[in-house]
Amino acid sequence: xxxxxxxxxxxxxxxxxxxxxxxxLHRIILETAPGATSVMSYGMPAIKLEGIVVYYASxxxxxxxxxxxxxxxxxxxxxxxxxxxxxxxxxxxxxxxxEALIKEIVAFRVQENxxxxxxxxxxxKNTKQGD
Numbered sequence: 001x002x003x004x005x006x007x008x009x010x011x012x013x014x015x016x017x018x019x020x021x022x023x024x025l026h027r028i029i030l031e032t033a034p035g036a037t038s039v040m041s042y043g044m045p046a047i048k049l050e051g052i053v054v055y056y057a058s059x060x061x062x063x064x065x066x067x068x069x070x071x072x073x074x075x076x077x078x079x080x081x082x083x084x085x086x087x088x089x090x091x092x093x094x095x096x097x098x099e100a101l102i103k104e105i106v107a108f109r110v111q112e113n114x115x116x117x118x119x120x121x122x123x124x125k126n127t128k129q130g131d
Contacts, residue, residue: 003043004040004043005040006040007026007038007039007040007045010040010044010045011023011026011045014058015058015060017093018058018063018093018094019058021058021063021093021097022058022063024097025056025058025063025065025091025097025102026045026056028097028099028102028103028106029047029054029056029065029102029106030047031103032102032103032106032107032110033047033049033053033106033107033110035049036048036049036053036110037049041055042055044056044057044066045057047106049110049113049114050113050114050116050117051113051116051117052068053067053106053109053110053113054066054067054068054071054105054106054109059090061092061093062083062090062091062092062093063090063091063093063097064088064089064090064091065088065089065091065102065105066087066088067089067105067106067108067109068087068109068112069086069087070109070112071105071108071109071112072084072086072087072089074108075101075104075105075108078101078104079101089105
């Protein structure tokens with residue numbers, strides 16, 4: 001796979017036999033984060049809303065989402081049946097993509113980013129008032 005510049009280029013380079021599954025993963029993630037922007041980062045598609053929400057990719061034998069360690073910790077019980085690492089959850093090709101779980105994780109990450117942005121905005125406002 002050559003290094004794609006856009007998410008569309010990335011999708012066009014996913015193995016043809018698993019591309020439809022990746023498109024489904026992409027759709028689920030985008031639908032769960034209205035207002036998010038689709039970007040390429042670290043050579044992978046990602047969605048951004050007040051910062052990166054999740055990265056996701058297709059590999060030789062699986063799809064993966066990279067939802068940040070906080071989400072992995074929060075969903076530890078729900079993701080225990082999947083192969084995970086400190087930053088990723090893997091979904092084997094050929095198996096049903098767990099749409100409800102992915103939606104929960106993405107929604108959790110969107111809320112985390114929105115909360116973080118609100119705290120920053122509040123801190124800035126308080127700093128200006130104290131000048």
